[in-house]
Amino acid sequence: xxxxxxxxxxxxxxxxxxxxxxxxxxxxxxxxxxxxxxxxxxxxxxxxxxxxxxxxxxxxxxxxxxxxxxxxxxxxxxxxxxxxxxxxxxxxxxxxxxxxxxxxxxxxxxxxxxx
Numbered sequence: 360x361x362x363x364x365x366x367x368x369x370x371x372x373x374x375x376x377x378x379x380x381x382x383x384x385x386x387x388x389x390x391x392x393x394x395x396x397x398x399x400x401x402x403x404x405x406x407x408x409x410x411x412x413x414x415x416x417x418x419x420x421x422x423x424x425x426x427x428x429x430x431x432x433x434x435x436x437x438x439x440x441x442x443x444x445x446x447x448x449x450x451x452x453x454x455x456x457x458x459x460x461x462x463x464x465x466x467x468x469x470x471x472x473x474x
Contacts, residue, residue: 361385361463363454368468371444375472379439381454381465387432388412390456395428395439397450397470404453408439421447444472 362384371377379395387393392411398404410416410428418426422441429438437454449472454465 361456361461363456363463363465365452365454365465365468368452368470370471370473372474373445373472375444376440376442377444377470379441379452379454379468379470381437381439383435383437383456385435387430387435387437387456390458392457393428393430393437394455394457395426395437396453396455397448398453398467399450402450407452410437441470444470446472448472 364382365379367379392409394409395407396404397407406419407422408416408418408426408428410430416428425443427440429440451467451469453467456463
């Protein structure tokens with residue numbers, strides 16, 4: 360029922376910026392928390408950031424100060440603004456939306472940071 364669609368991934372040089380989008384099929388207010396995760400080849404999926412409907416956003420230490428989550432409720436879209444990108448940021452990035460009983464996932468979008 361709920362659909363999440365990520366977009367905005369691509370190839371970027373180290374130090375560059377990229378903005379990912381997560382478009383939801385329904386109001387973001389229906390989710391208790393939304394988040395961004397990433398998974399590099401051969402590694403486990405890891406949390407990047409969590410943004411509840413209210414309260415502060417949690418960022419993983421490695422992206423703190425470089426990444427920012429933006430919620431646009433009018434467009435049912437959550438963004439991940441990524442600045443000062445590093446090669447170690449290379450991964451498939453996934454959008455997540457959680458209700459009390461269910462966690463939904465997008466299909467993922469590839470981010471590659473390389474010269």
